[in-house]
Amino acid sequence: MLFLPLWLLTLPGYYLHIRKRGGYREKFMTRFGAGLSIPPKKKESKRIWIQAVSLGEMLAIEPLIKRLASEDGIEIYLTVTTSTGYAVAMEKYCELAVGISYFPVDFAPFSSRVWSAIAPDLAICAETELWPEHIWQASKRGVPFLLVNGRLSDRSFRRAMKLKGIFGSMLKLTSQIFACSDLDRQRFIDLGASEENVVSTGNIKVDVVIEPILDEVTRSTMRGELGLGDGFVLLGSSTWPGEEEMLIAAFRKIREVDEEARLLIVPRHAERRHEIEAMLREEADDFIWHFKSRGAPEGDLDILIADTHGELRALTQLSDLAFVGKSLPPHTEGQTPVECGVLGKAMVFGTGMSNFRSIREGLLQHGAAIEVGDEEEAIATLVELSQDPKRRQKLGEGGLLWHAGSRGAVERTVRGALDWVIR
Structure with a gap:
């Protein structure tokens, strides 16, 4: 009863959001259950519908998708929420999935049709x-519904506890x-799930295979x-507003003792390029900077802004030291440090990694x-590490040891999921 008026109320803001981010035109009507092209299920096969929101989640569940798809008699159908997630899904999983589309709007007529x-x-x-309607459709059709890699940040948990009755029923x-x-x-x-239905399997993001x-x-x-040369490269990994300024301040200090150093910034949201460009004109106009989306640079750079999608894993390998974004105040949730650990890259992050x-x-x-703890400490630490290759190497070796000892979540999750398929 509440969905339609609330949806209509938020529709203008939603339209502006998707227009800003772009890429939503393709397959847009699948959000309403129209224009779907889904092959009939093969005889004796079991079909698993996997939903992941965005680029980050789609990359994170890569090992799970590959492992499930390798099982005989299993078909995978993928849905995503964002246009960047859809682009990555089409690029990486089109041969593993029987179909890929956008997740339907969580309203009974659309959800039921899909x-x-x-x-x-x-x-x-x-x-x-x-998603309430999505979970309800599974329940009334007698289809098992699993939440994998389930997590609740501090903020999400506080908010959910205020609506404990609603979350508990889901x-x-x-x-x-x-x-x-x-x-x-x-x-x-604590939110209402029964103890026997919740198991701790570990984080499947740790099982990522970087290729x-x-x-x-x-x-x-x-x-x-x-245009990054052969010297030291400082990486800003999935940065958020305010963190690019901190990195430029650190880079200035690094350049005082190392003229060959370079700065590589990979913003979490590529559509912020105009905002970042305005900041660069004000804060770094004495440096040579370039946006990767505008083609190859004409020569050596001081700063490269990689405003492209799906390239962080490759770009991380070009760096010598990384700062992990969305981790300095006022941010509290953090971006993934997994790639840096898997690749043995020295890293720095703030306390906001919930x-x-x-x-x-x-x-x-x-x-x-x-x-x-803060921007000042981040700058001092990055400058210090830029001049200490032995310590960076030790940090990188620690990341490799952490990764080697933390894997196994994918296999535990796959075994649990397959148990539900064959019941």
């Missing part, structure tokens, strides 16, 4: 994807929740093509990262 078209035997959502309809950590498991239970790993020749060639709490703790315990 459910009937896909006809899954199991529904899986990733991380924090709790969680009671889930067949099982595979939580990222023991803390996340307890939070789901390709660049050899030294390719790495050097790419750095040259991007979305990656267990990963953060593991990295710090293995001496794979340095945590800083």
Whole structure:
């Protein structure tokens, strides 16, 4: 009853948002259950519908998708919410999935139409994807619904506790929740999930396989093509507003002692390029800077802004030291530090890493990262590490040790999911 008036009220803002981000025109009507092209299910096969929101979640569940798709008699159907997630899904998973489309608007007529078209035997959502109508459709059709890599940040948990009755009713309809950590498991239970339906399987993001790993020749060639030279490269990984300014301040101090140093900024949202450009004109007009989306640079750069999608894993390999974004005040949730750990890159992040709490703790315990409290400490730490290759190497080795000892969540999740498929 409330959905339609609320949806109409928020529609102008939603339209402006998708117009700003772009890329939503293709397959847009699949959000309303129209224009779907779904092949009939093969005889004796089981179909699993997997929903992931965006680019980050779509990359995070890559090992899970590949592992499930490798099972005989399993078909995968993928849905995503954002245009960047859709682009990555089409690029990476079109051969593994029987179909890829946008997740339907969570309103009964649209959701029911898509459910009937896909006809899954199991529904899986990733991380924090709790859509009331989606879960209700699974329940009334007798289809098991799983939440994998389930997590609740501090902020999300506080908000959910204020609506505990609503969240509790949804969680009671889930067949099982595979939580990222023991803390996340307890939070789901506190919200109303039954204890026997929540298990801690670990974070599947840790099981990521990064391909390709660049050899030294390719790495050097790419750095040259991007104008980054052969010297020290500082990476801003998935940065948010305010953090680019901090990195430029740190870079200025680094350049005082290392004229060959370069700064590589990968903003979390590429559509911020105009905002970042205005900041650069004000804060870094004495540097040579270039946006990757505008083609190859004409020569060597001081600063490269990689305002493109899906390239962070490759670009991380070009760096010598990384700052992990969305982790300095006022931000509290953090961006993923997993790639840096997997690739053995020294990293620095702020205290705001609540979305990656267990990963953060593991990295710090293995001496794979340095945590800083504010912008001033971040600048001092980055400058110090830029001049200390031995310490950077030790941090990188800690990341490799952390990764080697933290894997296994994907296999535990796959075994649990397949148990529901064959019941």
